[in-house]
Amino acid sequence: MDTKNMRPQFEERYPVPEGVAWNSDSQRYVLTHxxxxxxxxxxxxxxxxxxxxASREAVVVQMPDRTSEAYCEExxxxxxxxxxxxxxxxxxxxxxxxxxxxVVA
Incomplete structure (x- = not known):
């Protein structure tokens, strides 16, 4: 799963404490000070x-098959x-x- 999309949402909800930073090489938070x-x-x-x-990775949605006959109108x-x-x-x-x-429209 791509953490680039999750992290901003996480950090908005839980601001990064001073003295902690994201290390993009190791893809984790590190204690800096x-x-x-x-x-x-x-x-x-x-x-x-x-x-x-873990909560985001647990959500998996199986999308309907677009090629199904159910979506073809003759x-x-x-x-x-x-x-x-x-x-x-x-x-x-x-x-x-x-x-x-x-789901919001």
Missing amino acids: LKICTVSQYEKHVERWMCWR FDDVEGGSFNEAAYIRDVRKVIEAQGLK
């Missing part, structure tokens, strides 16, 4: 980050039929909400 941030504060932040990542004047986008969007919304997630 022990006099500003205690080990306990650092560990608390890292634990929150681990929980945040018309007499259209060769090959057409894609029913409204039905597909409705079903996408259903599978997302089935995961207990809120």
